[in-house]
Each structure stands twice: as C-alpha cells, then as structure tokens.
Amino acid sequence: MAIKLSLFFVFLIFFTYYFTEVYSLVEFTNVQCESLDKDFALFEYCFLKSVNRSYKYVSVKVKLLKLPITKIKVQFALYKRANGYLPFLYNMTVDACRFLKTPNPNPIALYFYNFFKDYSNINHTCPYNHDVVLDKMPYHSINTKVTKILPFPEGKYMLEGHWIAYDINRAITKFYWSLT
C-alpha cells in the first residue's frame, strides 16, 4: 500500500511537471537599457519589436568607447513581480572574461547565457574590442529552453544585469517577460 501510494505520488509529480512544461509560454514584455557612464558605453538601440502575434524579438546594440575591454563582470539578479518586482532566487556576479574559459561554469549563469549566445557577439572570451550586439533574439526560441532546463512558476519576471568594467558599474539592462 505504501509503495502503491508513493508510486502514485511519483506519477502525480511527473504528470504535473510534464503538463506545466508543455503549456509554459514565455512572452517578452519589455526591455530597457541605461548607460551609467556615457564616456564608456552608449546604447545605439534597445527595443522589443512585435512583428505579429507569434513573432517578437529583442535587439540591443551598445557602442563601447574605451576599447579593448579586458576586465568585465556581470552582476545579474532575477526579480519576480508581486507588489512591484522583488528579488527572486538568483543574484550573482560572473566574471565574463573567466566564464567561457571555465570547464564547469556556474550552471545558473550558463542557463541565462544560453538564451543570448546564439544572437549575440559576446560569445567569446576577453578582450572585447568591438561593439556588443544582441540581434533579433526571438522569444519563441526561448520557450523550449526555459521550460526544459529549469522550470519556473508562472508569473512576471525581470532579469536585471549590471555591466561592471574595471570594477565600475557602466550600464544596466533589464529584460521583462511573463510565463503563463
């Protein structure tokens, strides 16, 4: 009886998990970029575009004015909306120059990095000696990745990134999405 009951619960958990995954849908709702040091980094554009109901994308271009950059960290924090956006689960700082060289990079950082890497030219180690572009990152490509690797509860989220070069905070990016 005990075994049957626990099997039933395993089944129930699996079943719930499976259907939560299948029906999760990610939708970008906004993107914001801010330069804190306009002698160092300038955003040429930063927008979310809705082509039609099923195709939306995000594009960002930041001009870097002091090249090459040999030391950069990203402090990123996840927020979930309750009464306003509140910190949720993750807040970490990643050395971007070391990140891609590490054999076992931080799995959470890797998780977020994987969304962006195919659409961005920051997919290499330091130095960075060019502008940084995120080109037409579509939200539907993210659906499968989000739900498969690390399922989140439904809700509205924001990923805030602080771009810290030579230990000075130079820019902030915020990506907003909802999970339904």
Ligand SMILES: *[C@@H]1O[C@H](CO)[C@@H](O)[C@H](O)[C@H]1NC(C)=O
């Ligand atoms: C949305 O736009 C994309 C790109 O132009 C196109 O390939 C796709 O067929 C469109 N989808 C609908 C439902 O109109």
Ligand SMILES: *[C@@H]1O[C@H](CO)[C@@H](O)[C@H](O)[C@H]1NC(C)=O
């Ligand atoms: C994240 O951690 C940094 C450094 O510890 C801290 O300054 C910052 O306020 C934290 N952010 C959130 C949203 O908790």
